[in-house]
Amino acid sequence: QVQLVESGGGLVQAGGSLRLSCTASGRTFSSYVMGWFRQAPGKEREFVAAINWSGGMTNYVNSVKGRFTISRDNAKNTVYLQMNSLKPEDTAVYYCAAGSRYGSRGTYEYEYWGQGTQVTVSS
Numbered sequence: 001q002v003q004l005v006e007s008g009g010g011l012v013q014a015g016g017s018l019r020l021s022c023t024a025s026g027r028t029f030s031s032y033v034m035g036w037f038r039q040a041p042g043k044e045r046e047f048v049a050a051i052n053w054s055g056g057m058t059n060y061v062n063s064v065k066g067r068f069t070i071s072r073d074n075a076k077n078t079v080y081l082q083m084n085s086l087k088p089e090d091t092a093v094y095y096c097a098a099g100s101r102y103g104s105r106g107t108y109e110y111e112y113w114g115q116g117t118q119v120t121v122s123s
Helices: none
Strands: 004-007 010-013 018-024 033-039 046-051 058-060 068-073 078-083 092-099 110-113 117-122
Touching (some): 004 092, 018 033, 018 117, 033 078, 046 068, 046 078, 058 068, 078 092
Antiparallel strands (some): 018 078, 033 046, 033 092, 046 058, 068 078, 092 117
């Protein structure tokens, strides 16, 4: 069992930055692929970024490429999402998730989910 707790959300003006963190319980964090998803009001949850077990491979949805960076620190059981040049359309609840298969962007590939953290970008 893995428990995930996100933090770092908030209100920011367009063009600003935020860094989200997600800390996992348990000693097997390094064996999981970690992903970030987001869900805006009235929309489906969508993939944002993922990172493999070692941190050597990452992938992003096109809309955040060049602006967001996912990273992980296995010694701290933590995955991060650095978000720069934020836009109003980035407003959503952001979730981190843990899964076993790298490369898929489906929510069904991820076994464990955090409770989410709200990110609001004002124009």
